[in-house]
Amino acid sequence: MAHYAMIMLLAGIGIPVLAALNAALGVRIGSPAAAATVLFVVAFTSCLIVMLLTGPQALAKVTSAPRHLFLAGVLVAFYVLTVTYIAPSFGVGNAVFFVLLGQLISTAAIDHFGLFGARVTPMDTTRALGIALMTAGVFVTQKT
Incomplete structure (x- = not known):
């Protein structure tokens, strides 16, 4: 389990x-949408390579997945x-702060209700206090 935590820490970084x-x-190219498109092309290529190396047969099951x-x-x-659009004017720290706040809220709901097949982790006082502290x-x- 510690290796999962380390991997997720790196993802968070x-x-x-x-x-x-x-x-x-x-900002450099003058278009947040174009920058996002480039990001997704690079991300798609990276994922495609990993999928081809680890088992492309799973892709055949996509058509049976719920929409x-x-x-x-x-x-x-x-x-x-x-x-990409907001961070240059709002600041990366401020943008990510609100992303993290949103993640805390949605994570609590997903875990509490077991949404999307997640393991149920009921909201209790200790968990609520932990989320409040975070x-x-x-x-x-x-x-500042």
């Missing part, structure tokens, strides 16, 4: 780096487009 890099690309599961692609596009910590880091 990557989110603001992604935001800063893509925002800078959007609502494809909303994830729309959500990642929304994130990338908005952070929210306060993220807020304090952005106070």
Whole structure:
């Protein structure tokens, strides 16, 4: 389990780096949408390579998946487009702060209700306090 935590820590480190890099690309080329498109082409190519190396046969099952599961692609596009557009003027830290706040809120709901097949982790006082502390910590880091 510790290796999962480390991988997710690295993914978390990557989110603001992604935001800063893509925002800078959007400013440099003058189009957040074009920068997001470039990001997705690079991401698609990376995922395609990993899929081809690890088992392309899973792709055949995509047509049988429930359609609502494809909303994830729309959500990642929304994130990338908005952070690429907003971060240059709002600041990467501020943008990611609100992303983290949104993640805390949606994570609590997903876990509490077991949405989308997630393992149920009921909201209790301890969990609510932990989320409140995390929210306060993220807020304090952005106070200037």
